[in-house]
Amino acid sequence: MVYGENVYVLYIFILLNKYTENSLELNPACEDDPKFGLNSHSDEFNLKSASSNLGKLHPSYVTGFCDGEACFHLAIGENSRYKIGYYVNPGFSIALHKKDEELLLLLQEFFGGVGIVKPSSRPNMVEYRILAIKDLDVILNHFDLYPLISKKRGDYLLFKEALELIKNKQHLTVEGFNLILAIRASINKGLPAKLQEKFPYIKGKEIPAVVVPDNLNPYWVAGFTDAEGCFFVKSLYNKNNELKFVLGCQITQHSRDSLLIHKICSFFNCGRVEVSRMIYDNYVVTKLLDINKIIIPFFTNFPITGSKRKDFECWVEVAKLLTSKAHHTKEGCDKILKIKLQMNTLRVEDDNN
Numbered sequence: 001m002v003y004g005e006n007v008y009v010l011y012i013f014i015l016l017n018k019y020t021e022n023s024l025e026l027n028p029a030c031e032d033d034p035k036f037g038l039n040s041h042s043d044e045f046n047l048k049s050a051s052s053n054l055g056k057l058h059p060s061y062v063t064g065f066c067d068g069e070a071c072f073h074l075a076i077g078e079n080s081r082y083k084i085g086y087y088v089n090p091g092f093s094i095a096l097h098k099k100d101e102e103l104l105l106l107l108q109e110f111f112g113g114v115g116i117v118k119p120s121s122r123p124n125m126v127e128y129r130i131l132a133i134k135d136l137d138v139i140l141n142h143f144d145l146y147p148l149i150s151k152k153r154g155d156y157l158l159f160k161e162a163l164e165l166i167k168n169k170q171h172l173t174v175e176g177f178n179l180i181l182a183i184r185a186s187i188n189k190g191l192p193a194k195l196q197e198k199f200p201y202i203k204g205k206e207i208p209a210v211v212v213p214d215n216l217n218p219y220w221v222a223g224f225t226d227a228e229g230c231f232f233v234k235s236l237y238n239k240n241n242e243l244k245f246v247l248g249c250q251i252t253q254h255s256r257d258s259l260l261i262h263k264i265c266s267f268f269n270c271g272r273v274e275v276s277r278m279i280y281d282n283y284v285v286t287k288l289l290d291i292n293k294i295i296i297p298f299f300t301n302f303p304i305t306g307s308k309r310k311d312f313e314c315w316v317e318v319a320k321l322l323t324s325k326a327h328h329t330k331e332g333c334d335k336i337l338k339i340k341l342q343m344n345t346l347r348v349e350d351d352n353n
Contacts, residue, residue: 057110064220067150068227072159088171092130103306104128154207155187222302231315233340248286
């Protein structure tokens with residue numbers, strides 16, 4: 001699709017001026033709010049000015065990130081100290097590579113300091129965990145105000161139901177415990193094999209339906225991309241042994257959230273949706289014009305906060321080189337290859353993470 005010079009600027013300007021800060025839906029408000037100012041009319045993207053807001057997490061950004069990375073869980077195990085012989089421990093957690101520990105600390109700060117950030121049992125991973133019932137109420141309050149919109153919302157609603165049973169001490173009764181087992185059978189990966197063997201009669205609860213809003217909040221999109229997105233540079237030689245580059249961004253999700261991925265595609269009004277291994281849907285943008293006119297301006301004005309931000313900044317530099325045709329020279333190709341080595345899994349952190 002070919003865009004005029006200012007079409008996307010007008011599209012985003014109209015879109016953003018309809019948003020309220022506290023809504024996942026479109027609303028006629030904030031017409032003159034300066035935080036919606038755009039720089040996409042310029043050939044230079046002001047990454048420095050966008051970086052000034054990186055320490056402030058927008059509520060919808062948090063929801064978007066949690067739609068991708070968070071987990072609501074119910075740990076159930078045998079314990080003879082309980083009358084029914086089992087304990088039930090609810091929890092909320094996010095596990096990331098240790099290079100994103102700062103982001104987890106920002107999330108903890110956003111949620112009022114509840115929970116703990118600590119090294120995970122998995123190598124090179126850190127976790128943000130909330131286990132106390134009173135602290136989990138903070139999480140519930142947030143997601144009631146800023147709802148999840150992926151299929152994870154179904155897990156959240158069932159988790160919330162289980163938490164209410166626990167608050168009312170019903171998990172200490174056989175009937176209440178069985179209700180929690182039914183909930184556990186329907187969230188995440190279902191009942192562990194050991195519990196299935198012990199309770200073969202338990203059937204999972206119906207998972208609540210999730211309605212994806214027609215219009216996505218841009219802060220949610222930025223947060224979700226921070227969780228599930230990737231900015232990449234591919235280098236390959238053609239049949240004439242000429243070095244070629246493919247610049248792209250991608251957001252991947254399980255096919256159960258195919259509708260959501262298509263909504264993201266509609267939100268940006270560019271790119272395509274590809275199916276991978278029959279179980280994943282990928283939103284992909286590789287057209288340089290779309291990258292320059294749509295993707296870069298968007299993530300400049302709605303910055304990614306985690307370590308993926310470094311990938312984006314490198315990606316922007318490659319886009320500039322490709323746009324200026326620098327890749328037609330050996331020097332330009334060498335610059336792109338050098339930048340590529342600083343991205344994604346190839347990047348070496350200062351502390352050797």
